[in-house]
Amino acid sequence: MPYSVLSPLRLAAAEVRGPEAMAVRLRASWDETLDYRGARLLEGLFPFEEALVGLLPPKARLLIMGCGGGRDLLAWCGRGWPADGLEISQAAAERAREAMAEAGFSGKVLCQDAVEASLEPGAYGAILFSWLAYGYIPGAGRRAQALERARRGLAPGGRIYLLLKTRTPGGRAPWPIRLMARLSGRRPWLGPGDHVGDLGYWHSFTREEVEAEARAAGLSLKEWRVGERYLGVDCLAILA
Numbered sequence: 001m002p003y004s005v006l007s008p009l010r011l012a013a014a015e016v017r018g019p020e021a022m023a024v025r026l027r028a029s030w031d032e033t034l035d036y037r038g039a040r041l042l043e044g045l046f047p048f049e050e051a052l053v054g055l056l057p058p059k060a061r062l063l064i065m066g067c068g069g070g071r072d073l074l075a076w077c078g079r080g081w082p083a084d085g086l087e088i089s090q091a092a093a094e095r096a097r098e099a100m101a102e103a104g105f106s107g108k109v110l111c112q113d114a115v116e117a118s119l120e121p122g123a124y125g126a127i128l129f130s131w132l133a134y135g136y137i138p139g140a141g142r143r144a145q146a147l148e149r150a151r152r153g154l155a156p157g158g159r160i161y162l163l164l165k166t167r168t169p170g171g172r173a174p175w176p177i178r179l180m181a182r183l184s185g186r187r188p189w190l191g192p193g194d195h196v197g198d199l200g201y202w203h204s205f206t207r208e209e210v211e212a213e214a215r216a217a218g219l220s221l222k223e224w225r226v227g228e229r230y231l232g233v234d235c236l237a238i239l240a
Helices: 008-017 019-033 071-078 090-103 140-152 175-184 207-216
Strands: 062-065 083-087 109-111 124-129 154-164 194-197 200-203 221-230 233-239
Touching: 008 019, 008 175, 019 090, 019 140, 019 200, 062 071, 062 140, 071 083, 071 090, 083 090, 090 109, 140 154, 140 207, 207 221, 207 233
Parallel strands: 062 083, 062 124, 083 109, 124 154
Antiparallel strands: 154 233, 194 200, 221 233
């Protein structure tokens, strides 16, 4: 999804408002601007998802975090995984429920923010953060909270799968953010890898960032696989 970089003034405004306000804005953008009724629902799994077929526990109960209108949710159910979905957008969650019912699948779709998700303890053999969904969560602290919530829903031996866009380590926060931090005397929430644009927010990751966020959630990074980028995704991170 294309994002345009905002002006320094608007970037500074995003820093002042904080990650919670950015999450509210992002939810509104999903509700208002995206079409969940198009042919994409029937496109099946993308190549980076096909690569997961041999990695997920066979027929284990699966949770798709950020399931959108249900494209990958339908595809995983069609492959034989009993799957549920979680989606922040009410419009998308309603469409996913409709699509599941139309296809005859019994999985449920929760309309919740991943940061506040209330999951049945130990219910899922695997939890998959769909197509860049983990990077759409504003703020490293909020992402760690989402992982901690997901961890509660994992069955013993279960794993969490993140589909990510990577970046080269290093870099500095944009100068408006550094200036705001100096004036306020507090650590900024926006930094290298954070992108703020017309539709909201997304983050590109280094391995060290994912390791730190996993550690904060009581998890560890088990695998880090980087390959050719497709639709923004070039990395699979597996946590347990």
